[in-house]
Amino acid sequence: MIRKILIVDDSPIARKMLKSCLPKDQGYEFFESGDGRDGFEKYKEITPDVTFMDLTMPIMTGYEAIEAIMGHDKNAVIIVVTADVQMKAIKRVMESGAYMVLKKPLKREDIQSALSRVKDTLQKV
Amino acid sequence: MQEEKILSDEEIEILQEIMNISFGKSAADLADVIDTHVVLSVPFIRIMQVPELPTYFREHVKEYKTISIVEQKFWGRFKGDALLVFSSGAGRELINMLQHDTRPGFESDPIDILERETLMEVGNILIGACVGKLAELLRDVVTYTPPMVVVERDYSNAVTESRYDPDNTAIVLKTDFCFDEGDVSGFLFLITSNDSVTWMKEALRLFIEQYE
Numbered sequence: 001m002i003r004k005i006l007i008v009d010d011s012p013i014a015r016k017m018l019k020s021c022l023p024k025d026q027g028y029e030f031f032e033s034g035d036g037r038d039g040f041e042k043y044k045e046i047t048p049d050v051t052f053m054d055l056t057m058p059i060m061t062g063y064e065a066i067e068a069i070m071g072h073d074k075n076a077v078i079i080v081v082t083a084d085v086q087m088k089a090i091k092r093v094m095e096s097g098a099y100m101v102l103k104k105p106l107k108r109e110d111i112q113s114a115l116s117r118v119k120d121t122l123q124k125v
Numbered sequence: 126m127q128e129e130k131i132l133s134d135e136e137i138e139i140l141q142e143i144m145n146i147s148f149g150k151s152a153a154d155l156a157d158v159i160d161t162h163v164v165l166s167v168p169f170i171r172i173m174q175v176p177e178l179p180t181y182f183r184e185h186v187k188e189y190k191t192i193s194i195v196e197q198k199f200w201g202r203f204k205g206d207a208l209l210v211f212s213s214g215a216g217r218e219l220i221n222m223l224q225h226d227t228r229p230g231f232e233s234d235p236i237d238i239l240e241r242e243t244l245m246e247v248g249n250i251l252i253g254a255c256v257g258k259l260a261e262l263l264r265d266v267v268t269y270t271p272p273m274v275v276v277e278r279d280y281s282n283a284v285t286e287s288r289y290d291p292d293n294t295a296i297v298l299k300t301d302f303c304f305d306e307g308d309v310s311g312f313l314f315l316i317t318s319n320d321s322v323t324w325m326k327e328a329l330r331l332f333i334e335q336y337e
Contacts (some may be wrong), residue, residue: 012335013142014142014145058168083145104142105262
């Protein structure tokens with residue numbers, strides 16, 4: 001079951017766009033962060049069920065934040081939401097333990113199908 | 126002060142996110158051609174009077190001393206000038222990275238011609254994909270002039286204000302990049318004027334409306 005969702009992106013507009021793609025009727029509790037370091041701190045504090053993570057961010061990049069979070073919680077579910085869709089970027093984040101990568105600009109159906117996949121995964125655990 | 130008059134904070138944030146998506150697309154297109162990873166950074170939007178442009182430009186590129194520039198003008202409802210600035214020596218570095226190119230005659234061209242052609246080709250990919258994606262996201266279509274290349278020029282006189290209308294306001298979209306292999310870095314500047322502002326404000330509103 002997904003209850004708490006953390007969104008880590010330096011762009012307030014990107015966070016707004018992502019939130020608008022999430023179903024409104026599921027009772028999700030949202031948490032937001034504007035950089036990787038704060039995202040990692042928030043992760044430790046709230047232990048979200050799903051984390052949406054941008055890659056290109058100031059202070060601490062998404063790559064570093066994913067490594068920090070996975071080092072802290074190997075079961076973390078991190079969905080990377082990025083404009084950086086180069087093969088090497090995707091390979092690197094998947095090797096770091098990201099759950100999947102979604103390309104910006106987001107589409108509602110992509111987010112919703114990603115969440116369905118996460119729910120199936122969590123049920124099997 | 127100008128920023129408040131021309132575009133709101135939210136409009137600047139939307140434009141910044143659109144620039145982020147657009148340059149991400151061009152980096153991916155380039156990575157398909159050259160086996161490298163383009164390290165991206167957070168894009169930056171700045172609004173200024175045209176006479177301020179050369180100083181702003183010099184401030185950003187002065188660390189390179191000499192630079193190469195690929196320039197393309199584009200026009201649609203979104204119109205302006207794309208300047209892709211490469212660090213000193215980037216042209217020759219890119220030739221090394223592209224050495225697997227098997228086009229007839231490529232290897233036999235003199236080095237300066239090869240350097241110019243390589244910069245032009247890489248510039249064409251980065252500018253075309255970025256401006257094209259940006260226009261697409263804003264529901265526009267743009268046409269381009271052929272790229273023009275300036276190779277290894279002193280940074281201090283590479284851009285002058287005389288090429289732009291001094292009475293205009295410039296909207297500058299800047300992103301910097303570097304390659305994870307090879308000593309290549311640079312900036313992409315997209316410079317558009319207040320002629321595009323009315324259309325742009327409406328296009329940004331329509332873009333974000335999808336996410337309301």
